[in-house]
Amino acid sequence: MPSYRDRVTAAYDSEHFRRQGHQLVDQLADYLSSATRGQDMPVLPWISPDEGLARFPAKFPEEPSGTLSGLMERVLSTSNHLHHPRYIGHQVTAPLPVASLCDLVSSLLNNGMAVYEMGPASSAMEHSVLRWMAGQLGLPEGSGGVLTSGGSAGNLTALLAARQARAGYDAWGGGASAGPPLTVLVPETAHYCISRSVKMMGWGAEGITPVPVDAHFRLRPEALEEARARALGAGRRPIAVVACAGSTSTGAFDPLEAVADFCERHGLWFHVDGAHGASAALSPSFRHQVKGIERADSVVWDAHKMMLMPALITAVLFREGSRSFESFAQEASYLFHGQDTRRWSDIGLRTLECTKEMMALKLYTSLSLLGTRFFADYVTATFELARRFAARIQAAPDFELALEPDCNIVCFRYAPEGVPASQLDALQTHLRERLITRGDFYLVQTTLPRGVHLRTTLIHPLTSEEDLSALLETLRRAA
Amino acid sequence: MPSYRDRVTAAYDSEHFRRQGHQLVDQLADYLSSATRGQDMPVLPWISPDEGLARFPAKFPEEPSGTLSGLMERVLSTSNHLHHPRYIGHQVTAPLPVASLCDLVSSLLNNGMAVYEMGPASSAMEHSVLRWMAGQLGLPEGSGGVLTSGGSAGNLTALLAARQARAGYDAWGGGASAGPPLTVLVPETAHYCISRSVKMMGWGAEGITPVPVDAHFRLRPEALEEARARALGAGRRPIAVVACAGSTSTGAFDPLEAVADFCERHGLWFHVDGAHGASAALSPSFRHQVKGIERADSVVWDAHKMMLMPALITAVLFREGSRSFESFAQEASYLFHGQDTRRWSDIGLRTLECTKEMMALKLYTSLSLLGTRFFADYVTATFELARRFAARIQAAPDFELALEPDCNIVCFRYAPEGVPASQLDALQTHLRERLITRGDFYLVQTTLPRGVHLRTTLIHPLTSEEDLSALLETLRRAA
Structure with missing residues (x-):
């Protein structure tokens, strides 16, 4: 029986990795060929959860056993085939194969990025990708943000910054009871993660003030005044409006210009959940759908939806980049706002994650190789x-x-x-x-x-x- | 100039992927060989953040440009080399190469897992991996949980469940003002994400009641009573105790048995942040370090620390698996506790993420192939x-x-x-x-x-x- 040291050496052996890697690439290339042709396979090879458990039971051998290709064969035949052209379901993309290869690099290098030293290349790439994205949306110089693990984490990050900026009291250090209860005006069509974020923050169900939508499932801007009055009447201070671009259910885009006007008039934070639809800004033909997004205080934009990236890679962009230090600040906004002495390069200061993946790598590489x-x-x-x-x-x-x-x-x-x-x-x-x-x-x-x-x-x-x-x-x- | 359709077909072409993949595997195998030998390269090829930005600027071509291998060469030479044996820094591992290959599969398949249909194999694997982990910790039948994007998200998830279970009022629907202000007893050595989670939840700085540690940086159990009395005296209701296994700074393990006794005595939720140290349970020689963890109500355990996985893969385990539906519940704990009609297989009900990666794949595969x-x-x-x-x-x-x-x-x-x-x-x-x-x-x-x-x-x-x-x-x- 080989010693622990021998086993470890074998597990990290570069030639072993080379062989396994080549075999896997061939296996995946064959899979990709079948899936994209979409002829020899169902989109979803349906099995019940119990059958799934029987295929992948909670039993592991004590000693080495099996092969990577054997196990991956079982995985490939039990997965939802997003590369099948008849996959037209959830807003999760058939990722660009080259972006998946970048994730292999990310996972091997494992450069965690809480501090700059732990990911020099990925920190720089993240900063650059975010600058490019902010530019596409028309956000001004000085804007910036972070990449985070999905749209739910992204919307939470933005709402935490909104709370810091607009509560009018120290909601971070003093807590929810340090001032009047807060609320956010949110169209009825918003993703559940908005209401969930608000409840996580301890604002309860009343932390959301619903705004009705029209027959086209778009927020009715003329309903905003009434919603605001309703919140104030109930003793709640509205601090922000969320607009969807577009909504999850129907893909409807809220009228961003009108919402921006309303926010400006009342000094409210303007957040756009553009997880799916902010990508419209990339298209000369459809950029008009997000007209007004350049006036947002914060935007969430998932690259794993309409930018063809594997999950997860979500941009949280702030009109004032320094705001992104406030989501998880140790001090209240009014104490440090303006004192932008924090280094952009220590990204962990501004994210929910401490360690995170080298998310930017796949998007940076895909934009570079394929062109914008x-x-x-x-x-x-x-x-x-x-x-x-x-x-x-x-x-x-x-x-x-x-x-x-x-x-x-x-x-x-x-x-x-x-x-x-x-x-x-x-x-x-x-x-x-x-x-x-x-x-x-x-x-x-x-x-x-x-x-x-x-x-x-x-x-x-x-x-x-x-x-x-x-x-x-x-x-x-x-x- | 090729049409959009031609470009898309090329981007998803399986033979193109095969060629790029083989080339990349060779490039990474060569890298791995140099890095693990640790002779021809510095651990961290130091450059300043500004130099990093100059190497990876925010400029992308409109048309296709460059090669994957050329760009990856720049990335490899600008990254922190965790596979270098003289990398002895943060608690981010030199991941098993085979686990990185699994992440390639995860990123290509992109089976998102919010609902079972979107990831049949990965949902089953996640359930099984969690059952195995719970078993290693000695948690009872009926325990369970979720995998999430890192220890910070994991601790937040556990504390949200603790709030639902022990606030004594509807903190989710009613908000922080629906009852007395809450607090958690936390050793001074805890990771910053604990205090951050509490502040995100709107409890303010007083949401943490610090518990002193001894000369060995371990929580002093005899100080718990005093801390509890202090909190009560300040009008705060303590709902939970957090123990570290081990602490980030020194790796000290808090005395879990004594904390469990205290929690039992006072009806408090017992949470163990075992991000780094829960892995001690795997070792017959060091299992004693986490004696008492089997009595925890919730445990956070990062597989990307001491289980050699690429980031991120964090297990949040609950003594009562049904608790894991309460972290992000739409109703209060007392309404639905006991009604375990939710399906384990719709994992998005229980995680911060809606879409997430096929996290379990790498751990399931590594345990299968290498043995426990x-x-x-x-x-x-x-x-x-x-x-x-x-x-x-x-x-x-x-x-x-x-x-x-x-x-x-x-x-x-x-x-x-x-x-x-x-x-x-x-x-x-x-x-x-x-x-x-x-x-x-x-x-x-x-x-x-x-x-x-x-x-x-x-x-x-x-x-x-x-x-x-x-x-x-x-x-x-x-x-």
Whole structure:
């Protein structure tokens, strides 16, 4: 039996890594070829959670056992195949293969970045990627921020900074009881993480003041005054407005200019949850959707959605970059605001994470190698594809479009003549289950005021109009 | 000029990925070979933040440009080399190369896991890995939890569950003002993320009630009663005690049994921050360090520290697994506690993240392929190495050991005869800067009551006693 020392030496042996690595690259290349062709495999190889557990039980051998390729074969055949062009489900992308290779580098180097020394290259890349992103949004000189582990952490980070900046008292050091209770005006369509962040901060359910949306699921700016008055009447101090660009359920973009005006008028923090839709800024054809985002105090933008990156890489951008030191500050905003003596390069001062991954590497590399136009064209193409799909749905007498899509999220339902309105919800749920368990497509559903709808995100660059025609046909046949 | 469609097809082309992947594997294997030998390269190739920015500027071409290998060459030569055996700095590991390969798989598959469908294999693997970890700690049947993005997110998750369970009122829905202000008893040696979590939750600075530590930097259990009385006297309701296993600065392990007794007596939530040290449970020789951890209500355990995984992979384990639904609950604990109708397999219900990485994959695979004894032996070996290093420091007349190490963190200082006590702090800082900028070693420093000390974490499995002898010699020569 080999000694511990021998085993360790073998585990870190570069030639062993080389062999395993080459074998894995071949295995993944073959997988990628099948998945992107989308012909030989279901999108989701459906198995129940219990079957999944039986395949990957909580039992590990004491001594070495098995092969990497054998185990990865089981993983590949049990996963949701996001590279299949008929994956049109959640807003999680079919990542660029080259970006995944960057994550291999990140994971091998493991340069953690809490302090500059622990990740000199990745700290510089993060700073540069954020500057470029801020520039794309039209944020002014002096803006900046951090990359963090996902949109939920990102929105929390932004709201913590908003609290520091606008509570009017030391909410960090003094706590929630050091002043009047606070609230944020939030459209009804916002992602659940906004309300959750507020409850984590100890503001309770009243920490959210809902703002109604219009028939297009966009925040109604004329409702903001009423919402503010309602909050004040209930003894709550509104400190911020959140706008969605776009909302999770329907992809609707709130009217950012009008919200910015309202915030300016009342001295409120203006936060844009652009996790999905801030990428519209990259496209000359669709930049108008986020007009006004350049006036935001903070923006959340996920590169793992519409910038084709593997999860997670979320940018939290602040109009005043120094604000990003306040999210997790040890002192109150009014004490140190303006004293920008902190070094940009010690990124751990400004993130929820202490150690984090070299997140910027994949985006920096992809922008460098593929060029920025690639990403602009991708946004344009998927948004346009959604419009053509919506037109096709509208033209079909047996389908109903929920709304004209603002981006690449399309909600609709199958409503053929003869099916009573009372059965339409059950029909959509049945159809979705049928399609995903058979593996024809992976799509999701959402409940809108008019009932359950099918929801598709056209996020895969290889999804074609033919795939979408096939979707409508498949739904008809499955009904 | 190729069309957008041509470019996209090329970017997702499996043969292109195969070529890039093979080239990258060779490049990384060569890197790994140099780094683990540690002879041809500095540990940290020191450059200033501004130089870093000049190497990786915020400028991207509009059209395709450059090669992956060229850019990665720049990244490799600008990073901190954690695989160098003289990397003995922060508690961020030289990850197992096979675990990094798993992250390539994770990043290509991108199975996000908010809901089971989005990651069938990774959801099952996460459940199984957590069950195994809970078993190693001796937690009872019915325990469970989640994997999350780092120890800071993990401790926050645990404290949110503690708040739900023990506030005695609806802190989630009602907010911090729905009942008396809360506080947590925390040893002075705890990681900053504990105090930060409490301030994020809106409890202010008084949300932490500090508990003094002894000369060995371990929480003094007899001080708990006094701390509790102090909190109550100030009108604060203590709901939990945090214990460190071990503390960040010195690696000291708090006396968990005594803390568990205290918590039981007063009905307090018992949380163990075992980010670094919970791995002691894997080693038959050092399991005694965490005796009592099996009585914890919640434990945080980073696999990217002493389980050799690339960041991030943090387990948050709950004695009652159902508690893990309460961290981010929409209702108060007393409403749904006991109604365990939630499915374990929809992991997004219980994590800060909505989408997250396939974190479990690397740990599941490493445990399967290398066997569990490998990890047990690794913990034993590094803890023992630290003891031998400490003995060597103690035997050297010109060095001072700060304390007998509880684990693989060793704090000491160079204090040769003739240097006045008033200059010792500056000397340590000078020595550290000298060593890390020259690239001889990467180590850090910490301020203890007796002053600035050098701090080493013997986390790399290939660091030898010869390396540590060389460290002492290098410090002497650099002085």
